[in-house]
Amino acid sequence: MTPPLTSLGRRALLAAPLLPVIAMPARAQISPEAASAFIHSTGEELVAVLNSRDPLEERRARVADILRRAVDIEGTGRFVLGRWWRVASAEEQAEYLRLFEQTLIRNLAARFGEFQGVRFSVGRSQARSEDDVLVTTEVQPADGAAVILDWRVGLVDGRPQIVDLVAEGTSLRLTQRSEYSSVIQRGGGRVAALLDAMRNLLARGG
């Protein structure tokens, strides 16, 4: 009597409550307090490494480790690639994420010298959208004027993660998205052109 369709329908119905969990990115709301605490502890960790007297390679490895834990590298990487993510092949996507992570680490490592003796304090934090919070920090280099940096923090897989850095109104992920898209367009709409450029930059060292 019961056609197979119905049983399938019932099974689909049973599975339905699970669907949003699978389909939606694993993001939930994060409280401003939790975001502040996360930025504070991550910042303390980073500053400790930056100001340590360990050899450069060791510091670099430890900073890379902190970044991998604290930054939503995959989410941010996909955001930055924007509409080209779907154009890229699976291999290109994987290679892109690998290069994106290395680029992030290289760009921070290139500035280790500037960060010697740096101090920072966490200011106010405010919910900016449904799923992220903007935490303001004041970063005081050993010499020179203090800089205000805003960290956008979201909840990824239940853990707080950095999704963007905003300096003087300039969002790093927006600027980078514009930059990457320009490289791809000028490379004839090929994601491979971006991957080449990223490899070249990494080969330049830093």
Place this chain on the structure above:
Amino acid sequence: MAEGRVVRALLLEHATVALSAAAVQPEAPVLVRFPHFLRGLGAVALLLAFSACATPPPVTEPEARAEFEATNDRLEPLNRAIFTANEAADTLLIRPAAEFYRLVLPEPLRDGVRNVLSNLRGTNILLHDLLQGEGERAARTAERLIINTTLGLGGIFDVAADHFDRPGHDEDFGQTLAVWGTQEGFYLVLPLLGPSNARDALGFAVDTALNPWTWIGQGPVVEGLRYGRTAATLLDARDRAIEPLDRVYETSLDPYATLRSAYRQRREAAIRNQDSPGEGR
């Protein structure tokens, strides 16, 4: 003093480029007040500009089209050419000049120069605070002008920020136009001055005209001071940009695109008065 003349000529050129830009912006009533000959020059610049226009992607690619609109860079080929020329001028002349400036003047003196320049802009900032209906900020700017011109010895010391808790901010006609509802117009790279857009380039020209120090006084000494001020403004701006620009060139795969995006975002923050206090000190 040939450089001064070059700078002046460039300013005029900016004005015409800006006007040509404004000519296609229906929301730029300021245009009608400008003399006809400038508009004539503007038309020439416009022709030149559009001979190097970027082609928008077809409507069949909505995402590409949306990005093209968002990037707002119809003159990209021309802008990239000016950008490359600017890079050359910077490598050969401007950056070495700024480095020399940094070498010969110790930091406290450079701060003094910066403070004097900022104080000279004070009347303009006050005017724009008022035009934007920002009473509190206008009062702050007026207080700063009075305190720094007197106690700060003609603006050399920023006494208002250091001892009276009155930090400065910057304003310009481009921001005022934005507050009045003028769209930014298309992105522009100005010769020597770099990133801008139709609205801000026009604003820059108007600000130069509005500043009393552009007009007050005559004679060789005053002329000399005027050129000196222009030179100091360029040196101060480039000196401040040495590290940030180096960083862009170290990390960016396309510095042109990075600076275009950063300029846009920074201007938006400045218009909302969310730029960090102390800017324009």
